[in-house]
Amino acid sequence: MDHKTGVEKKTQEEERVRRLSSDLHSEILDLSAGDNIPEGCKRKKKIKTTYAPRVSVEIPVIGPVETAEFMTAASQGKVKVIETYLADDGNPNAQDELKRTALHRASLEGHTAVVQMLLEKGADINLKDQLGSRAIHCACRGGRLEVVKALTSNEADLNVRDKLNSTPLHVATRTGHTTIVEYLLSCGAKINSRDREGDTALHDAVRLNRYKVVKLLIAAGADTKIKNHEGVTAVQQVKQWQSDIMETLQRLEKLREVGVVPSENNSTEE
Structure with missing residues (x-):
């Protein structure tokens, strides 16, 4: 009898653990779904607001x-x-x-x-x-x-230069601060200024893949034909990048053909 009771308790415990595990799995799936993330954030925020907010008080000097x-x-x-x-x-x-x-x-x-x-x-x-x-x-x-x-x-x-001949617009572009770029342009910052390498902000934006900044600069009238000291325009940088990628892929394919690099067909995904 005691053995039977023990088995039943063990079975009930396993069932409880299984349900908890299932509930936890469902909750993770809910939170990972894009539409449910805001709701999850709301729940988290609601829990936080039950505590008194901490006030940062500066110590008297x-x-x-x-x-x-x-x-x-x-x-x-x-x-x-x-x-x-x-x-x-x-x-x-x-x-x-x-x-x-x-x-x-x-x-x-x-x-x-x-x-x-x-x-x-x-x-x-x-x-x-x-x-x-x-x-x-x-x-x-x-x-x-x-x-x-x-x-x-x-x-x-707003057009002052540092030792690299970079303007504030160059700096904001490189660091990807779109709102700063937009504000500087609205204040009349010179859009086509070139740094020590001859690069404009547009050159920097293209090179660093700052897509939103590129759109802002072009909409504000950035000159796409300006060449840097290497004789390359911002548009040509894109073509050069694509050419480099193509060259790398072709070189990789040749290495696969001679067996230096494993073929894609031999690789497996887990």
């Missing part, structure tokens, strides 16, 4: 702030530290070992409040770092539109 601490605070967006340093007549244009100012750092990290405070307290918007980048270059690399707007409203030069 006690005593004087050193320059190194000020520079770190600019990268981390610590407004009170910046405020204390500047209130004690700290130099807003202090530079680190790479000649970056606090404005460079805050612009790169996207701390709009710090950027605005620094500009109000006399930060030089035109100072260059070791690579010749201004704050506007850093902002375009960082990708925070509010920072780019703050610098633009303080007369940042």
Whole structure:
């Protein structure tokens, strides 16, 4: 009798595990389906909101702030530290070992409040770092539109160049920040400027496969016939890339024919 009861309990336990496993499998399939992902996100969000939101409170600053601490605070967006340093007549244009100012750092990290405070307290918007980048270059690399707007409203030069002759538009294009590219174009940034290699933003966008940026640049009137220092236009870059791919495939096929590379028919998928 005890043996029978034990078997029944074991069977019930196995059935319960099977159902749990089946339910879990179904839930995973539901979440992996495209149409159900938003619903899954809603459920997850609903669970999160049952907890009290954490409020980030900046620790009060006690005593004087050193320059190194000020520079770190600019990268981390610590407004009170910046405020204390500047209130004690700290130099807003202090530079680190790479000649970056606090404005460079805050612009790169996207701390709009710090950027605005620094500009109000006399930060030089035109100072260059070791690579010749201004704050506007850093902002375009960082990708925070509010920072780019703050610098633009303080007369940042949208066509300024770094040591590679790159403009803010080049930088925004390379980093794939479409909204920044769109904003710079709306502000009248020069669309056909060429960098040290003779590349325009369109060259960069094509080379890096920034499809949305390519569309924006062409719609804004980018010249597709400009050649870089290698004598190649942005359109020819595409053809050159296709030619290189074709050449690689043909070379691979020859290696397969002589047995150096295994034939596709011999490979199996699991």
